[in-house]
Amino acid sequence: MLRLVSGITDEAERMLNETTLRVAITGLSRSGKTVFITSLIANLMAMGRGRQTLPALTAQLAANGTALRSVQLEPAGTQSLDWFDAADKLRDLAGTTPHWPPRTSDLASASLTLSLERSGPARILGPRRVRLELLDYPGEWLLDLPLLDQDFAQWSAETIALLSIPPRLEVAKDFLDFIATLDAAAPADEAVARRGHRLYLTLLEQARDRFGLRWLQPGRFLRPGPRGESPMMWFFPLPGAGSAPSGSLRDLLARRFAAYRDDMRQNFFDPWFARFDRQVVLVDVLGALWAGQGAFEDSRHAVAQIAAAYDARSRSRWFGLSTLKRVGFVASKADHVPAAQRPALEALFASMMATPGEDRRTTTHRAIAALRCTEDATHDGLPVVLGVPLGEDRRRPFRPGHIPTTAPPAGDPFWSRPFFELPALRPPLIDPDGRDGLPNLGLDALLSWLLEDAL
């Protein structure tokens, strides 16, 4: 009986005092998801310990008539996912040889509980809790989200159409030559399937490394994860109309595509990528801008596709209403640009993400740096940032050059510049225990906006 009473009281207390927000931190690979989550956790934890790490959030809480009592990182529990070890990431950033956390290779989650003071007579109910559920994952996998609504024929047609235009065309020649020689009703053959897969994989890697492209499907080809590569992944796009004849190569590839898609749905998207309340879409705008027009358009396309897919997956079953109340589009790594040019970066990003038609979601476009590793300076009268390139020990000025406020049109001389890779700068000196959080640019304003109605 006592157990029943405690169960009822616990549930009643949770209903009254607890709000859970599933926050989707989305972004393509190398957009800074891991560092964003680490910074979010470290800064909220430090704020819970009485450090003014997120001033805008503090002001928002005060405006709402509340204050943060404490922040707790929830224990790992019994989840099958990896636990996002923020302390470990902090050690990477603050160790004797500071470096950026390694690329994420599998799903990892973390939950934070923000305990908020109540004011007035409602104090009798005790402090309110806002739980933030966060998920980290390889950015490449996200590209498979739009695949869920496609079949092999559709995906093949779209992919081959993309491969036929620059800049992909430059690296896709071998692959396109290979599929051009295949007969439409060629019999299934394992060696041919493996050869086609290898050629396709090579072109994906080259498109990523040479041109900085991000819309590279299927995502697990480039980052297979802890389960490694399996036979269901040995496929490649092959054009063909109508249903594939049984026993043909196209039939084999289509079945593998379907198996891969279903596996991603069952093991990745359905359990972890549904019913989000808030979304942060991180975009490495500078990397895309300096990689050239192809990479810029590619990133724009990828982000738009992913955002649309998320919106579709965050609708309730009954009336199709979206549970995603706020979506923050974020240009990451804004510390690579001096303060004087950040408004231009934000304007460029807003124009890049602009969607035709009315967006019913509440959105914002911001340029932030989850971990600020530069200082502003001037050089020869021009604004620059100072940072220490990884592997070096002295500060050097980095000049971002002209940042347009809108995406330059095709054929603009801006796009004729050579490919420039965003420099990897050494993280700043930070306390390895996270006592003072992580220095950032604009993270507080973003969180304040994102959680405004839940605080």
Added chain:
Amino acid sequence: MTLPTNRPPANPPASSPSASSSSASSPRAPYPPTPNPQPLDPQSPGPQPRHAAAPGWADEPSAAPPRPTALAEPPLNLGPAILELDPESPGLGGPIQHGVPATLDLPIERPPSWFGALGLMAGATGALVLGTFGLGLALMLQDLFATSPILGWLGIALGAGAGGAVLLALGREWRALRRLKALDRLALDLRTTPGAAAPPAALRAWVQDVARRLPEAAPAAAQILRATTLDEARGLLRATLFPVLDAKVKALGWQSARQVFVVTAILPSPAMDAAAMGILGLRLMRQVAVLHGLRPGTAMLWRLLRRLGISAGLAAGTDLVAEAGFEQFMEGHAAKLAGGAAGATIAARRMLRLAGASAAACRPDGGRR
């Protein structure tokens, strides 16, 4: 030539008193001091002032920084580049260091205002009693000396004895309050120390003190003393020491519950029931406090009562409301079957809950899970 435009000041802004006090008390300085920027470039606008209303990272620009007009926009054809420096030049410094964030005033639990009024009334009553006693003593001594010097000196000895006893009692109260304040400081330390840092020395001292009073807690204390991080120490507290304390608290709670059950079942008047519950409740709180390393004392007990007014009455408010509802239901139905015994059962349950709430109030982290 290059110059920094917004390098951080060495310390948090002086406008925040809490920030300066915290920095002074901090055992370590996370970042070495950074020299103030010296403008070298005549075209530079120099360091930008921080936004007064947005204290935070010392070098963080304000929410809406004024757009620098002195800086030239890069020419349209200028691309990105990492600029080379003259190898002979002294360089621009080593790794980037940002400022230390200011300190926030953490919200603290304040007792309801009527607790303050009650305290004032108790203080006034005490002053009145002591004052009356002192004045009465003085008059009595005057009369005694008028009667006989021997009687007068005997009266002084009596008064000195009584005064000494009062001072002794006050000294004990002061020591009890000091111990309670040490517990509060420890609670603040636990709240402000990162989980990955070493456990504060005060936590070790508290654990050792508890182990001295409760021998069965010694193995748990030994484990906690070996913890290398605060997270580990917290975990061990919950996994090893608190269960031992919980068992003891539960035993004390049951003992009081049995007494309350018997007393409320036999006492004829509800007023007497309430008085008996009050006395037994205070005794239970005192026992639980001593178990957790606090010294017995009336003022300490009063403070603890104020704290319970928050933790039991506010923090666990919904829990209490729900349980009270259940109890009312039980009382209503059980009374038909068992008469007055049902009320006694509920009263006993309340003693058990009081034991738990007192234990939570006496623990440095509030027994949070």
